[in-house]
Amino acid sequence: MMKNLGEYGKPASSGTSKEEKIRLIEKYSSLVKITAYRLAARLPSDHMVDDLISCGNIGLLEAIESFNPRLMIKFETFAKFRIRGAMLDEMRQRDWIPRSVRAKMREMDNLKKALSSKLSKIPDDKEMAAALEMSLEEYYEMIVYIQPAGMVSYDQMLGGMGDEKNLLDFLEDKSSPHPDFEIQIKELKKRIIEALEQLAQDEQMVMALYYYEGLTLKEIAEVLKVTESRVSQIHAKALLKLNWRLDAYRNDVEDLSAATLAKGD
Incomplete structure (x- = not known):
């Protein structure tokens, strides 16, 4: 199972010493x-790494200053x-995603919305491929090609920011004071399991082996x-x-996370 990384610690701005x-x-x-x-690995040039590190350091400092242990x-x-x-803010401001990739992303999003309206549900991979007159293999190859830095990965869908499923680790914390949060997360977990079973x-x-066994x-x-x-x-x-299958639920998680952070302020 995944290692329990991090600390509940107390880097709150009012009580954190310089040391x-x-x-x-x-x-x-x-x-x-x-x-x-x-x-940077998903960007057209690796010279942006230093800029990303600088922005990340600012983000880290802001995290130290604003973290609330509650x-x-x-x-x-x-x-x-x-x-x-x-x-990501820096990447958006500099528009580092290639124009051709951005156009293809827009095209795919528009197609997905059109099919969702027509089918009254989020289209699955076969339906997307059929609409594009492609085989499933060709469809996946195209998706891999247009996958930019902004494409959300599995851990991001769960709210984590690295290889660890951090949000799920947090959600399993029985001391979480928000029962409505737990209810919605149970539903999300159910949907994730259903999506995994379709793989x-x-x-x-x-x-x-990668996410659960480490x-x-x-x-x-x-x-x-x-x-x-x-x-x-x-x-x-x-x-x-x-x-693609969990797209509708990702927004729910983001809204829920924002609401939880707001409650802690």
């Missing part, structure tokens, strides 16, 4: 760099949210006796399938 701030900055500086490199979430979870948010067998296996892609490749690049491909396709 404690320095300690937290040093402790989470690697988190800033990891996040920056992951985002929220009953781990500081690392909160910090990841602020770090990644600062980087191909090899995709389910990769997702389970194996690296290289370790999964050894278990499945395939190449690491093949595992990466399977993982990417599984994420994309989940992303």
